[in-house]
Amino acid sequence: MADEPRPAPPNGPGPRPRILVIDDEANLPEFLKDFLEENGFEVSMAYNGKGALKASLENPPDAIILDVDLPDTDGYSLCRSMRRTSTLRTVPIVMLTALADKRNEIAGLRAGADDYLTKPIDTERLLARLENALSRNLRELDANPLTHLPGNTSILQEMERRLNNQDPFAVVYADLNNFKAFNDRYGFLRGDQAIKLAAQCIVMAVEGRAAQSTSVVGQWFVGHVGGDDFIVILPASHAEDACQEIIHRFDAAVPNLYDEEDRRNGYIHGKDRKGEAQKFPFIGVALVIVSNGDKRYTHPGEISSTASELKSYAKSFQKSTYVMDRRSGPTEPMAPSAAASDVTPAPDILHGFDFGLKSPEDK
Known part of the structure; x- marks a missing residue:
């Protein structure tokens, strides 16, 4: 035969x-x-x-x-x-x-x-x-084809594993500001380069921090939800330092994605979602930190809901920044170049989990 x-x-x-x-x-x-x-x-x-x-x-x-x-x-x-x-x-x-x-x-x-x-x-x-x-x-495997990072199935499994083990951890949600305008101006191929740059900056920042903290190497995880959205799971004590490093790396590298004239101007011309002409700053990275240090979360949907409440606030700054969830007090934007300002958190209402799941209270 x-x-x-x-x-x-x-x-x-x-x-x-x-x-x-x-x-x-x-x-x-x-x-x-x-x-x-x-x-x-x-x-x-x-x-x-x-x-x-x-x-x-x-x-x-x-x-x-x-x-x-x-x-x-x-x-x-x-x-x-x-x-x-x-x-x-x-x-x-x-x-x-x-x-x-x-x-x-x-x-x-x-x-x-x-x-x-x-x-x-x-x-x-x-x-x-x-x-x-x-x-x-x-x-x-559900690895993202563009960045090769773990996708939604792996992200969900990682979050559920840590919740089931009652491990203290933080989740960082990352999203790009002004990405649509950049995509419209330069096209999808250049947009893919921006997404890959974001992935590289996140991975290098996280892996670098993990290498300096050998006792918690296995607690660091980077996933790609899709598009320009990423997730980092890491020890809560390292979350702010990791966010600062991500911002530093991304802001230093992102001007290289723009043509020379746009780099000189520091912005691009485009149209907003209403079709009106507007100047758009360079792409920035908006980061939201949600910590389970007090173990109050029991389901990934609850973490996602909190992040969703803070995401639009983080993106409103138009530049790279990160926002921490402080349920025992105010929620404030934190960035190396931005002053913090308080905001009252949205009501703790559960919404649909971003990956297609529902929290127990939504079933």
């Missing part, structure tokens, strides 16, 4: 899947690079754990081939570190080892690897497993 045909190699139109090969063995990395490129992949190389983690966070690959034996760490530890990051938690990882031992295979799978191959490498088997892993990832 003839073999079943494997999925067609990724040689069609569109970007090629990007593979990161992490291996320091003489000749093998270059051999794998040549083989994978011949079969339609874009390949980058790393030869130690530190360089691999840096490269994969700066430019997340679509899949990773990871050798167990590295000069500065072992593949199991590196795999676990990758799985703790928001960017790499869903990326398929195939581990390689020279030891055909059941215990090593189990250790790799428990560290978070999706598959395991022993050396010498059967390249056809490796290719088939890579193709299967990529296809499975696209089908099963």
Whole structure:
């Protein structure tokens, strides 16, 4: 009986899947690079754990081939570190080892690897497993196709897990100001660049803070709700610092998205939602912090409702700012360049959960 045909190699139109090969063995990395490129992949190389983690966070690959034996760490530890990051938690990882031992295979799978191959490498088997892993990832995961960040299903699961565990945490909702005017002025491709820039600034700020606080690395999460909306889940004590860093990074980088004349002006010409001509400032990021430090929330819909009440207020500033929920007192805008002003919070009425769910009181 003839073999079943494997999925067609990724040689069609569109970007090629990007593979990161992490291996320091003489000749093998270059051999794998040549083989994978011949079969339609874009390949980058790393030869130690530190360089691999840096490269994969700066430019997340679509899949990773990871050798167990590295000069500065072992593949199991590196795999676990990758799985703790928001960017790499869903990326398929195939581990390689020279030891055909059941215990090593189990250790790799428990560290978070999706598959395991022993050396010498059967390249056809490796290719088939890579193709299967990529296809499975696209089908099963809800990662946003533009930013590769976890989507709504993962966000909901993460929030429910922390609520069920009664963990103290904060949720930061991020949205872009003046994004529609920018999209109208420059088009959707430039708009996608703005969304990717926002994602990069959020991830770099959060991952940087997490790296400085090793005791709470597993408590940091970044998700992409869709469009220009993002969510960060993190320890409440780090929420304000993270927001300040997001604002600093985004405001420093966003002028580069504009043409030279618009950069000189500091604004663009456009039309508001009523069709009237208006000058629009540069895109800013509006952030809302909702904390569950006192464990008063029991359902994600309640958190979303509080954030919705504050979101329009945060966006009213037109520039980058963040707003904290202070139910025991006033809710106030907080930004490095803006003075705080008090506002009475909206009534604690539950609205529909943004991701299509309802809170218990809405059922």
